[in-house]
Amino acid sequence: MATIKKRINITLAPDMDRLLMNAARRDRVPQATKAASLLRIALEIEEDEAWDAIARGRNTKNARFISHEKAWA
Numbered sequence: 001m002a003t004i005k006k007r008i009n010i011t012l013a014p015d016m017d018r019l020l021m022n023a024a025r026r027d028r029v030p031q032a033t034k035a036a037s038l039l040r041i042a043l044e045i046e047e048d049e050a051w052d053a054i055a056r057g058r059n060t061k062n063a064r065f066i067s068h069e070k071a072w073a
Helices: 014-027 031-058
Strands: none
């Protein structure tokens, strides 16, 4: 049966494999499910860091501020 999810192959160091196996066992989910969940969290952190970098670049002494209402109008 075909799947709509993309499959990827990764190679884990023995310590990473052991940590993933233990986390999956603890949460009673397959290792692939746990790996996908952890990857999702890591990508959210990456996105937060990107947004933070943009905000820091805009946060200058001469920055112009607009009201919330005007920004979302």
